[in-house]
Amino acid sequence: MDPRHILSCLACISLPVQALDLREAWNLLQYQGPTYLAAVHEKEAGEENRAIGKAGLLPQINASAYDNHVNGTQKKPDALGRNTEDDLHYESKGGSVQLRQAIFNKQKMAEYRQGKQQADYSVAVFDAKSQDAAVRLAGRYFDVLLAHETIDLAKAKLKAFEEQVTSTQRRFDLGDGTITDVDEATARRDLALAELIEAQDSLLVARRLLQEYLGEVPEQLATLRESFPTPPLEPSSLPDWVLKAQSDNPVLQARRYSVSAAEEEVNKAKAGHWPTLDFVLGYTSADSESVSTLNQRNDYGSVGVEMNIPLYSGGFVSARARQAVATRDQTQEEFNAAREEIISGTTREFRGVQSGEARVRALEKAVTSSEKSLDSSKKGFLAGTSTNVDILNAEELVFTARRNLFEAKLRYLLSKLRLAAAIGALGDDDIDQANTYLGPELMF
Template structure:
């Protein structure tokens, strides 16, 4: 999979102009080397091992031990006449033992086995949630770069227009056809426009750094949002269907349900402390001079049998653990309910965001046309004497605001589609490609 991902990323990068990075390539690059995403991958891999850990308790346990000792001492003995004699004890003692233990009945081990599966599924669900969250965050930061870059272009255009307005006001004043007020108003707007340019440049630096933080590399160019923007048909088109999808597929909600399952098994595991255990035990021992009574003797023997253990009283610890596990299970259940409500709220928010986003884009497209027409009318009215210099400045300001708001609305609309897909747990490469279709291959600004 890693090889295919690398080749796919390289092939994608080769299909566009040098160093241009679109959203799809950014997503592939993040999967390849993004530290946040790679950390989630390792976290998932570690969590999946819980399945094997839980199963291990039901499988045979084989242990071996070996020892070799040098014994040095004195042995005192009393003979039949009451006389005490002593002799030196200097000998080697060695022991080798192998034991196999197979649980036959152990409710605790069975509960741990089921917990292992639940914990592995929990880790997989958490990875799905984090990968979709990372994809949405990547798109958000990528779109921030586009927005701040276009904001710089709009701010520079606005600054240039106001500079021209200042020059025109000064010419009219010198010809006796204008006032010092016109010059001051134009100068004030120009100075404010310069502030906007500086702020936009700072925002771009920060946006690029945040994108680099996720990708692990600094992009030099990004693709451009295409001028022709078509909104997508939302299917299904009713909220209840999306809420049903969210309840069935949201990975965060599924993770909480698996966590609840782990808590339920913990109750069973705690209650198993009252139950007996039964094990099959096989052993083999090879010893030489193992004790004082077996000096200079070598013993080899095998054993097979069952071992029964019955807990009688543990000072109330088992009952306390059961009560503790029940409380944790109830907590997990409430966390599932809370997560479900959060998921439903997020799904509703993004569903409404897409619906209102379509209307907002249509309204702003009309606003751009009308503000540009108002800008032209103000220019003509000023030459005819029916408009003032301030009217021209206000019309130009409104036109620039409308253009920026339209661009922001388009990017928010694309992001809402990704966020809705993530809310219902279905965000994938297809959704990234659909959003990427609105981006052109042409190079952006050189940063």
């Protein structure tokens, strides 16, 4: 991990009064997030496949030693042809060292190539999981912001409806209103209270989900700024994004490596029909190695080549090869399915960014127009052209428009992060760009 990330995390941990923003949350996730760290260890384990595959092509050196105590009898004829029996009681000690180097072994070569593919697969999987972790982190972070904003709006709505209840009750007491107005305002107030309770529950759950991902949850978070620029996408053409996704998406890259590894599994299985040729070098040293060498010490070395030719294994090799072919074909079809899924996802997020920009602008206008409508309803009520229900409906529209606008902004940012992840380009710069939209601090 980049030491700067660690220092940044330690800095934000040592300053609890500072609100945590999205970039600091990303640094914290990389430092102590259990999901992210699990992916790191998975990648480290997978990268060892490169060395494991290469090991079969390197010299194999083995040593053995023994120290035996032998007791028994030996029967043999004497000079007159009579059988004699001798007691045997001796120590047999020895050791040997052997070096074996593969000269021709198609199975070991396939394992070597497969190890490289599996290691590259692990790196691609980590890239995919890392970018997915960034998107999920942003989603959970934004869920907390949305839940907090919903509480603030629910409180404001409850306060407005409580004022309406007080106002309508006063007018009714003065004989200038109806009980229907009082009941309507009371009903809206009670619904607003229920919505506030639900929003508070949602915030509790959202904070817990963020804590699950980060390992802790801060007491302060940075929320959205008032200004919300929506620059055009670069490139602006969907086919360009789709082409980039098919080329660089880490999930598809991992699938490609998986297909290649499966192809090497086929080669490895078929190699069971091929002979192997090894260079063998050995040295043995032994005392009383056998009955015929009692009280003798033998020291000898050997050098040569060894060929093994498989003749028949009960059909195992052929069955294993057919199984590997079927698995390879399955892996290829899974790659095809993943490619179509990535294309669909890229299209969805591209449209999400484009329509998200339009939706944000439309909702900004909706907030302004709903606020004007509320003001007009209040003036109309005083003039006798609007009813109390008109005011309540206008109040409802204002708060709904404000919440929808806040949510649309968060969805726009999340779609941009997902689109970057779809083409395998989501990195620190994208996190930093999304982080520029955050500023004011939230207290919990």
